[in-house]
Amino acid sequence: MVYYLEQLSNGLAIGSIYALIALGYSLVYSILNLINFAHGYVIMVGAFVALQLLALGVHPALAVLLACCSGALIAMLVERIAYRPVRHANRVIPMISALGAGLVLSAAAQLIWGPEVRSFPQLIPRFPVEIGGINLSSQSLVILAISVVLVVASSWFLHRTRFGLAAQCVRQDMVAAQLMGIPVNTVIVAIYALGGFLGVAGSILFAMYFNAVFIQMGLLATTKAWAAAMLGGIGSFQGAFWGGILLGLAETLAVITVGSAYRDGVSMAIIVGVLLLRPAGLFGTTIKERS
Amino acid sequence: MTLLSCEGISKSFLGVKALVDVSISVVEGETLGIIGPNGSGKTTFFNILSGLERADAGRILLKGRDITRTPPHRISAQGIVRTFQNLRLFGGMTALDNVICGGHKEAPTGFLGQIAQTARVRRAEAEGREHARACLADVGLGAYENAFTTQLSYGQTKRLELARALNGRPRILLLDEPTAGMNDVQAGEILELVAAMRQRHALTLIVIEHNVPVLARFADRIVVMDAGQKLVEGLPGDVVRDARVIEAYLGTGAA
Amino acid sequence: MTQTLASLAPAPRLRGLAVLLFVLALAVLPLVLPGRFWLHIVSLTMIYTIFVLGQNIVTGWAGMLTLGQAAFVGMGAYTSVILTMQYGVPWPLAALAAGAVAGITGALLSIPCLRVKADFLSLVTIAFNQIFFVVANNWMDLTRGPMGIPGVPAMGAFGWQATTATQQFWLILAVVILLFVIVGRLTRGPIGRAWKMIRDDEIAAGTIGVNVTGYKVLAFGVGCFLCGLGGSIYGHYMRFISPDMFKLEESLLLMQMAILGGLASMPGTALGVFLMIAIPEALRSQEPWLITARPGIAGAMLVLLMIFRPNGLLGLGETPPVLRKLRAALPWGGAK
Ligand SMILES: Nc1ncnc2c1ncn2[C@@H]1O[C@H](COP(=O)(O)OP(=O)(O)OP(=O)(O)O)[C@@H](O)[C@H]1O
Numbered sequence: 028m029v030y031y032l033e034q035l036s037n038g039l040a041i042g043s044i045y046a047l048i049a050l051g052y053s054l055v056y057s058i059l060n061l062i063n064f065a066h067g068y069v070i071m072v073g074a075f076v077a078l079q080l081l082a083l084g085v086h087p088a089l090a091v092l093l094a095c096c097s098g099a100l101i102a103m104l105v106e107r108i109a110y111r112p113v114r115h116a117n118r119v120i121p122m123i124s125a126l127g128a129g130l131v132l133s134a135a136a137q138l139i140w141g142p143e144v145r146s147f148p149q150l151i152p153r154f155p156v157e158i159g160g161i162n163l164s165s166q167s168l169v170i171l172a173i174s175v176v177l178v179v180a181s182s183w184f185l186h187r188t189r190f191g192l193a194a195q196c197v198r199q200d201m202v203a204a205q206l207m208g209i210p211v212n213t214v215i216v217a218i219y220a221l222g223g224f225l226g227v228a229g230s231i232l233f234a235m236y237f238n239a240v241f242i243q244m245g246l247l248a249t250t251k252a253w254a255a256a257m258l259g260g261i262g263s264f265q266g267a268f269w270g271g272i273l274l275g276l277a278e279t280l281a282v283i284t285v286g287s288a289y290r291d292g293v294s295m296a297i298i299v300g301v302l303l304l305r306p307a308g309l310f311g312t313t314i315k316e317r318s
Numbered sequence: 319m320t321l322l323s324c325e326g327i328s329k330s331f332l333g334v335k336a337l338v339d340v341s342i343s344v345v346e347g348e349t350l351g352i353i354g355p356n357g358s359g360k361t362t363f364f365n366i367l368s369g370l371e372r373a374d375a376g377r378i379l380l381k382g383r384d385i386t387r388t389p390p391h392r393i394s395a396q397g398i399v400r401t402f403q404n405l406r407l408f409g410g411m412t413a414l415d416n417v418i419c420g421g422h423k424e425a426p427t428g429f430l431g432q433i434a435q436t437a438r439v440r441r442a443e444a445e446g447r448e449h450a451r452a453c454l455a456d457v458g459l460g461a462y463e464n465a466f467t468t469q470l471s472y473g474q475t476k477r478l479e480l481a482r483a484l485n486g487r488p489r490i491l492l493l494d495e496p497t498a499g500m501n502d503v504q505a506g507e508i509l510e511l512v513a514a515m516r517q518r519h520a521l522t523l524i525v526i527e528h529n530v531p532v533l534a535r536f537a538d539r540i541v542v543m544d545a546g547q548k549l550v551e552g553l554p555g556d557v558v559r560d561a562r563v564i565e566a567y568l569g570t571g572a573a
Numbered sequence: 574m575t576q577t578l579a580s581l582a583p584a585p586r587l588r589g590l591a592v593l594l595f596v597l598a599l600a601v602l603p604l605v606l607p608g609r610f611w612l613h614i615v616s617l618t619m620i621y622t623i624f625v626l627g628q629n630i631v632t633g634w635a636g637m638l639t640l641g642q643a644a645f646v647g648m649g650a651y652t653s654v655i656l657t658m659q660y661g662v663p664w665p666l667a668a669l670a671a672g673a674v675a676g677i678t679g680a681l682l683s684i685p686c687l688r689v690k691a692d693f694l695s696l697v698t699i700a701f702n703q704i705f706f707v708v709a710n711n712w713m714d715l716t717r718g719p720m721g722i723p724g725v726p727a728m729g730a731f732g733w734q735a736t737t738a739t740q741q742f743w744l745i746l747a748v749v750i751l752l753f754v755i756v757g758r759l760t761r762g763p764i765g766r767a768w769k770m771i772r773d774d775e776i777a778a779g780t781i782g783v784n785v786t787g788y789k790v791l792a793f794g795v796g797c798f799l800c801g802l803g804g805s806i807y808g809h810y811m812r813f814i815s816p817d818m819f820k821l822e823e824s825l826l827l828m829q830m831a832i833l834g835g836l837a838s839m840p841g842t843a844l845g846v847f848l849m850i851a852i853p854e855a856l857r858s859q860e861p862w863l864i865t866a867r868p869g870i871a872g873a874m875l876v877l878l879m880i881f882r883p884n885g886l887l888g889l890g891e892t893p894p895v896l897r898k899l900r901a902a903l904p905w906g907g908a909k
């Protein structure tokens with residue numbers, strides 16, 4: 028029993044990381060109906076940037092902050108170069124363009140940092156914390172706390188500020204929003220930036236948790252983030268958070284029952300299951316394309 | 319003899335009541351005009367008829383058979399074909415290919431037959447192409463077979479969509495604002511063309527139109543929609559003079 | 574007013590002649606090529622054409638993004654290799670079975686996505702590829718895991734085996750020609766048109782009478798069948814298979830080739846493979862960085878293409894003005 032509770036805290040931590048990454052995908056999808064494949068690569072680059080800055084001796088907190096900002100910056104560049112010119116084209120086209128941009132990032136990262144798996148410094152000390160007789164990992168608790176703070180802050184930003192209101196308008200009807208004088212382009216760029224920022228925060232935590240940074244981590248995180256986003260309902264903030272948590276728990280459960288090789292199968296099972304049973308996710312509603 | 323009857327159709331989108339208990343029926347060979355202000359639910363009615371949206375309540379009978387929950391392609395197979403207010407042409411194809419596509423239901427789609435290119439398949443393909451050519455010529459686009467939709471003028475794309483619908487061999491043709499964005503002369507031409515097709519193919523027509531005088535000459539009967547409800551139904555002459563219609567819709571300009 | 578680069582080609586009859594000449598030139602290649610190395614590169618290119626044709630049916634004709642075709646290639650390869658090696662099934666049968674297993678799995682997998690929104694197909698296929706890799710790596714009894722399966726028998730039938738490089742080359746060429754003819758017939762007729770309708774406008778396609786979900790599943794099934802069949806040829810040509818050959822990165826390459834060459838275009842399919850397999854492989858020893866940089870270079874080209882020529886180099890669409898001028902200057906004046 029105690030063992031399971033300890034695993035539970037790991038599940039919560041990894042789940043909250045998925046949630047952070049999922050938000051970037053989910054936000055862009057809810058506004059633009061685009062699976063922004065570049066996101067996974069952007070956050071991978073962000074994790075490498077953090078690693079690089081740390082290696083250069085930058086103070087950890089500053090390094091992480093700068094890396095998150097670099098993620099926002101790259102996401103904005105991707106939007107400007109690869110996405111905006113094709114915004115109104117047939118729907119697979121922006122997806123392909125985003126993926127193309129992602130592959131460029133991936134090749135660049137491979138040229139700069141090489142294809143090997145690098146280890147990531149443990150910025151958050153890992154020691155057992157005893158709460159009520161159960162040993163939890165300090166790292167898991169801190170990760171969970173950081174994620175919750177970030178999710179709550181962005182939720183406030185998107186629901187309680189003027190910018191958030193504008194974003195909701197763009198999401199409901201881009202053309203009408205434009206006509207009403209909402210700076211649609213600015214809103215979209217900001218959404219990309221926010222997604223990039225949160226995503227890199229997620230990928231750095233991911234790197235710390237698994238003690239690894241590697242080129243393929245972005246694409247690996249993609250399916251997991253989507254499983255989380257879809258489970259919670261695409262576009263929904265709390266949804267992405269709870270979806271991530273549920274996925275983290277489900278994966279941890281899979282690892283202790285069938286073995287760690289099949290951890291990655293959970294997210295696919297969830298995606299297919301959600302599509303089959305509840306396309307709107309557990310907490311969301313879908314908006315159909317108008318005919 | 320009623321061909322199509324819709325009984326008590328209601329539909330709302332996230333609280334917006336697009337249709338409220340609307341009943342409309344058409345008789346074989348008749349032309350029904352639908353008018354109504356913007357947002358009164360006309361297009362939504364077409365979407366439900368053609369199976370793109372599911373009604374919240376009510377049912378649709380085609381020759382007495384319930385088609386309320388039938389998917390779009392089956393409805394199309396039963397002879398209900400439509401055009402779209404905002405044009406839905408296939409951008410990656412030439413004009414002729416667009417029209418050929420309209421005849422999809424008639425084409426043999428057996429997988430092995432296609433691979434073997436049996437004599438029957440080849441004959442059907444050639445016939446389909448000829449039929450499509452004829453339809454394209456009927457709407458006056460015979461010279462534009464190889465043009466892509468982006469190379470056509472707005473009026474021409476409207477005609478192209480009409481040709482595509484005609485090649486679907488409709489029994490009931492639903493036209494959603496076929497003359498939108500045209501001046502009176504062009505609108506008259508299009509409706510004349512539609513009238514000729516109606517004659518030739520013995521079509522039953524439901525036409526959504528904003529141009530009331532033109533429609534009044536063309537339709538056998540007119541339904542006026544307002545805020546999702548059927549306001550008035552009657553002969554064109556009566557409808558145009560109806561006080562409620564004038565108030566709700568014609569108001570200032572027309573009449 | 575016809576199709577892009579294709580419009581530079583001579584009129585249909587001449588075009589048929591050109592294709593015939595091209596095929597003949599390919600067929601005599603083994604007799605003139607200086608060594609095994611070059612023959613290998615052309616054979617490999619032809620095999621990849623099969624995979625990319627499968628990808629192109631899904632992405633080019635039916636307009637759905639799939640990012641896991643390498644898993645279906647792998648599925649076909651493993652099916653065929655295991656059937657021939659452990660059960661003594663003759664290769665042609667095993668190859669068909671490989672196609673069928675991949676095709677049916679693909680179709681089943683696609684049903685939940687396609688009912689909702691084809692966008693999610695791309696996610697599910699990524700996940701599927703990752704899972705395929707994990708399973709192939711871990712199911713030691715069946716696949717021998719990361720060690721792979723060596724000693725795969727050569728292709729052949731009725732007691733004959735294609736053991737020399739030349740024989741293999743001709744066999745692959747014959748299969749590729751057969752598949753191109755079949756896909757050509759499928760895509761020019763009502764089935765291919767239905768796919769294109771769905772790609773261009775799903776809603777209009779439905780009201781015209783196209784069973785949208787049905788045709789999407791069909792497209793994915795056929796695409797995966799081709800990949801599975803190609804996978805069988807790949808495995809028996811390389812005489813060795815291992816999970817590494819069917820990784821997600823490989824899928825992304827297939828996707829890039831299909832788009833680069835030309836969506837919904839058969840010559841485009843060949844061109845894409847030529848650019849991304851033949852050239853880097855040929856230069857592998859002189860310019861090894863090309864292989865590493867390949868996804869990035871192609872990625873940048875994808876972005877540019879999506880902005881300026883969304884259907885790929887040979888894809889269909891309007892003729893850009895430059896090409897129109899060029900065509901007018903050609904002696905045969907281009908196709909009608
Ligand atoms: N898919 C949808 N989602 C949400 N609201 C919708 C949808 N389709 C229609 N509506 C709403 O339903 C109402 C009726 O719309 P509809 O398009 O049927 O009107 P209409 O009579 O065709 O108008 P118009 O003359 O402008 O074409 C409108 O308020 C519209 O905003």
Ligand SMILES: [Mg+2]
Binds near residue numbers: 361
């Ligand atoms: Mg309308």
